[in-house]
Structures are given as structure tokens and as C-alpha cells.
Amino acid sequence: MQQKRHFLKRLDDLDLDAISTPNLLRSVTWQQLRGTRAMVSPEEWDNLLAAEDSLFLEHRFLSAFEEAGCVNVQRGWQPRFILAWNGSGQLIGAVPLYLKMHSDGEFCDECEWIEAARSLSIDHWPRLFVGVPFTPHVGRRLIAAAWLGEAKRKVVEGLLLKALVELSEQAQLSINVAFSTEVEAECFDRAGFVKRLAWQAWWTNRQPDGYANLVDFLSNLKAKKARAIERQHDEIESVEGLQLEIIDGTAENGALLTPELMSEVYHCCYESTQMRHSGLDVEEPLAESNRYEALDLNERFFKMLAERFRDRLLLVLARKDGQLVGGSLSFSNGKCICGRYWGFPLEAERVRYLHFECCYHRLIEHAIACGCHRIEPGNAGGSIYKVQRDRGFEPVATPSYHFIPNPQLHNEIEQLAAADLELPSWISTRKSAYS
Numbered sequence: 001m002q003q004k005r006h007f008l009k010r011l012d013d014l015d016l017d018a019i020s021t022p023n024l025l026r027s028v029t030w031q032q033l034r035g036t037r038a039m040v041s042p043e044e045w046d047n048l049l050a051a052e053d054s055l056f057l058e059h060r061f062l063s064a065f066e067e068a069g070c071v072n073v074q075r076g077w078q079p080r081f082i083l084a085w086n087g088s089g090q091l092i093g094a095v096p097l098y099l100k101m102h103s104d105g106e107f108c109d110e111c112e113w114i115e116a117a118r119s120l121s122i123d124h125w126p127r128l129f130v131g132v133p134f135t136p137h138v139g140r141r142l143i144a145a146a147w148l149g150e151a152k153r154k155v156v157e158g159l160l161l162k163a164l165v166e167l168s169e170q171a172q173l174s175i176n177v178a179f180s181t182e183v184e185a186e187c188f189d190r191a192g193f194v195k196r197l198a199w200q201a202w203w204t205n206r207q208p209d210g211y212a213n214l215v216d217f218l219s220n221l222k223a224k225k226a227r228a229i230e231r232q233h234d235e236i237e238s239v240e241g242l243q244l245e246i247i248d249g250t251a252e253n254g255a256l257l258t259p260e261l262m263s264e265v266y267h268c269c270y271e272s273t274q275m276r277h278s279g280l281d282v283e284e285p286l287a288e289s290n291r292y293e294a295l296d297l298n299e300r301f302f303k304m305l306a307e308r309f310r311d312r313l314l315l316v317l318a319r320k321d322g323q324l325v326g327g328s329l330s331f332s333n334g335k336c337i338c339g340r341y342w343g344f345p346l347e348a349e350r351v352r353y354l355h356f357e358c359c360y361h362r363l364i365e366h367a368i369a370c371g372c373h374r375i376e377p378g379n380a381g382g383s384i385y386k387v388q389r390d391r392g393f394e395p396v397a398t399p400s401y402h403f404i405p406n407p408q409l410h411n412e413i414e415q416l417a418a419a420d421l422e423l424p425s426w427i428s429t430r431k432s433a434y435s
Contacts, residue, residue: 011080011099011171040083044091050146054139055333056132060308062096065133068301076101077133082163084156092145093156095164098129099173105296106178107136107379108196108400116412128168131178134296136200136379137338138398141180142187161187168405175403188401194410196400196417199427201385201393203364203375214365217392225390225433232353233361239351241320244358246366249313250334257310259303265315266302268324271295273343314366316358318351326351328358337367339377360391385426392434395427 042059049057056062065071066079077098084093103110106129117124130141144156168175177188189195211217218226236242247256274295305313314337317327326344330337342359344350363375377388389395402417404410425431 011167040081040091040094045094047147048091048094048143048145052335053143053146054132054137055312055331055338056135056137057096057139057143058309058312061312062132064301064304064308068298068304070297070301071098071133076104082160082167084160084163092148093160094143095130095141095160096132096143097164098133099126100129101125103176105134106131106176108176108178108198112416113413116416117409120406120408120412122406122409124174126173128164128173128175129178130164130175130180135340136179136398137376138179138181140184141177142184157184157187161191165191165403168403172405174405174409175401177401177403179398180401185399185401191403193401193403194414194417196402197421198398198400199385199395199424200376200379200398201388201426202377202396203360203367203388203391203393205367205371205373210371211368213368214361217364217368220435221392221433222435225392229356229361229391232356236351236353236357239320242318242325242351243320244316244318244362246362247313247315247317248332248366248370249310250332254310254313257306257313257315259306261315262302262306263299264324265317265327265329266297266299268345268348269327269329269343270297270302270341271343272346273341275346314363316362316366318354318358320351323348325349326354326358328363330363332370332372334370335373337363337372337375339363339375356387356391360388360393364391382424382426385424386431389426389431390433394432 040059042063045059045062069075071077071079077100080097080099082095082097083091086092100106102125114124132139142157142160144153144160146153148156164175167173175193177193180188185195205211206217206220211220218229221229236244245253247253247261249257309331312331312333314330314332315327316330318325324345325348327342328339329341330339332338339359342355344354359377366372367375375393377393380388385395402413404413
């Protein structure tokens with residue numbers, strides 16, 4: 001109880017008003033996005049965003065984590081968004097910030113870093129996380145209002161960063177900034193953040209004229225890679241009774257994206273995969289109370305996606321005799337498809353190549369048909385990155401940035417990050433599928 005009280009009040013006695021700001025800003029403060037202390041309406045928040053911003057920064061997505069109970073104090077998350085207001089009381093900037101008691105949901109492997117803190121007798125927790133929970137996709141983290149002119153946006157971005165650093169130093173809390181945009185990198189570098197290199201594999205449509213169809217795309221791959229995809233696709237097509245369907249929230253069949261369907265996807269695709277890879281006993285049904293503690297997301301969150309985020313959902317579902325036997329959940333804004341979850345029911349037999357079909361082949365085909373610019377599958381393991389590269393996904397740097405106010409720990413982390421610059425074998429140009 002004492003630790004929880006300390007966690008709750010860790011930021012309450014700090015004075016962000018002490019940060020000097022030009023006349024552009026009236027004040028800098030922090031609050032939750034939702035709840036009784038929330039100071040930001042959906043309209044105010046979304047007014048900060050530009051058309052090209054990540055869809056995961058939308059208020060209806062971020063707030064769903066809090067409303068569904070996936071992000072709360074009991075689970076080691078305390079939302080404390082930094083907000084910047086101008087003299088007219090208008091929101092002109094924000095940082096999606098969370099006080100954390102663990103690194104779950106951040107997608108940043110830091111076992112060595114935790115050991116370094118322990119060796120120096122420094123408490124690694126709590127710490128500050130800047131990003132979107134459970135979402136390894138790139139987006140702005142110093143969110144200056146899109147409608148400000150470029151010069152004013154730069155000023156607001158600088159003040160948001162200054163507030164973030166000041167907060168870290170006053171509270172003696174480290175910061176992890178995850179999946180920020182490339183243009184923000186210079187800001188974090190200048191502010192003394194430690195850069196940690198990381199990679200993802202993205203599929204990019206041909207420019208300036210996109211691929212005409214899947215056959216056109218395959219013709220640009222090495223013959224061996226293209227034949228493998230064709231063979232796997234044909235085998236899926238030949239499975240008796242197997243039917244695949246793409247459900248796009250912006251298409252005519254988008255009405256199928258009901259809370260009931262998302263509940264089915266949760267149990268058959270998300271929960272089953274999490275249980276397989278979490279060390280839980282897959283033979284025993286997971287009690288509701290234990291499920292709440294064991295899994296990052298819950299059924300309520302999935303239902304809320306259908307209720308408020310349907311126009312961003314993209315499902316590839318496979319059924320046999322009416323039963324869901326596998327599928328993938330992605331998100332799309334019409335320009336970019338962001339892959340997120342794949343799975344099949346615990347009791348179902350794995351259909352060979354269905355994973356590749358739902359997560360890659362059908363998504364590529366759909367992206368081409370809809371004129372999407374790219375597909376971002378998110379984080380994966382080394383073997384999965386190889387699978388992605390065999391299908392035309394190419395390496396993209398997605399570094400994280402870390403601010404450590406303790407000088408000793410900063411030096412240790414800086415050395416660990418410098419030693420971790422060796423490029424993984426899967427990003428070699430020799431691994432490319434393109435001819």
C-alpha cells in the first residue's frame with residue numbers, strides 16, 4: 001500500500017510552472033487523458049493532430065486503454081500527459097506520458113540496463129514512458145498543434161521537451177521515448193538523450209506508381225521468393241472448407257465489425273496467442289480474474305475498438321465450417337496498414353502457411369488494391385524478420401531515446417547502447433527479396 005501511495009504521488013509535488021516559457025505558452029501542466037481529472041476533450045486533443053499523424057494518437061484510441069482498464073495504477077501505469085496551453089487557454093501541445101512501474105508494453109528489451117542500475121544500487125522504477133501503450137508503431141511524441149506555423153511548432157516542441165527533461169530531473173526519473181518520428185531525433189540528441197538502435201521490417205508500395213496487383217508485385221521479387229509465396233498461397237486456397245475474408249472498416253462489409261465479432265477475435269486470436277507465449281497453462285481455462293492480470297489487453301478493449309474505432313480496423317479472418325481457425329488484426333488509415341495481432345484458437349489445429357497468408361500475402365494484396373503506401377507489421381523476433389524480408393519487407397530503423405538524470409547510470413547506459421550498435425544479420429542487403 002505504501003509503495004502504491006508513493007507511486008501515485010511521485011509527480012504531484014513537482015512544479016512545472018517553474019519552467020520559463022515565452023509568451024507563446026500560458027502554462028505547462030499534466031493530467032490524465034480520461035477520468036475525473038482529465039482536462040482535455042476529444043475535440044481539443046484531436047485538434048493537435050495532422051492528417052499524416054499516426055492513427056494511434058487519436059483520442060478515441062488512447063482513451064480506450066484507460067476506460068477498458070488496460071492502463072491504470074493497479075497494472076503499473078499512471079497516465080500523466082504533459083499539456084501546453086497558450087494565453088487564450090487553447091491546447092497547443094502535448095506529450096503522451098506515463099509513469100511506469102515496469103517495462104511491459106514498451107517493446108524495448110533492457111535486461112542489461114536494469115542490471116546496470118542494480119549494480120549501482122539505483123532504483124530503476126518508477127520511470128517515465130513516452131509513447132503509446134502496447135503499440136510498437138512510429139508517431140510524434142512532441143505533439144505541437146498541426147495548425148501552428150512551422151516556426152511556432154518548433155518553439156512548442158522545444159518547450160515540451162524542456163518540460164519533459166525538467167520533470168525527469170526534478171523527480172530523478174529516467175525516460176524511455178519509444179517509436180518517435182525521424183524528424184524528432186535531432187531534438188532528443190541535442191537534449192542529451194541516449195539513442196538505442198532498433199529495427200523493424202516494412203513493406204513499401206512502389207513509387208510513384210504503385211503495383212498494379214499481387215502478380216505485378218511478385219514479378220519484382222527474386223524468382224525463388226516469388227515461387228515460394230505463390231506455392232504457399234495456392235496451398236491455402238486448396239484447403240478444403242477454408243474460407244478467408246478481409247473485413248475493412250471503411251468498406252461495405254465494415255458493418256460486420258461488431259463488438260461480438262471483436263470478442264470472438266479476442267478469444268480466438270489474441271488471448272490464445274498470449275497464453276501460448278506467456279508460460280500459462282494452455283490446457284486450463286483462464287479465470288476472468290487471472291486473465292485480467294496475465295494479459296495486456298482485455299475483451300472490453302477489443303469491444304471498444306468496434307464501438308469507437310471501427311473505421312480504422314482491418315481483419316483477415318479464416319473460417320472452416322463456420323468456425324474461426326485463425327486471423328490477424330491490423331489498423332489502417334487508408335495510407336498505412338499497421339499490423340498488430342495474429343493467432344488461432346487453442347483447440348484448433350494450426351493450418352500451415354495461414355499465418356503468412358493472414359499477416360502478409362492478403363495484406364499486401366489489400367494494400368495494393370487500396371493504394372496504401374506501406375505496411376508496418378510492428379516488432380517481431382529475429383526469425384520473423386527473416387520471414388518478412390522473404391516477402392518484400394525491408395529494414396527500417398526505429399530507435400528509442402533515453403534520458404537518465406543520474407550521471408553514473410547515464411554513463412553505464414551510454415556504454416551499453418554504444419556496444420549494441422552491431423547490425424543484426426537479417427537486415428543485410430543480401431537478405432532482400434527484390435531482384
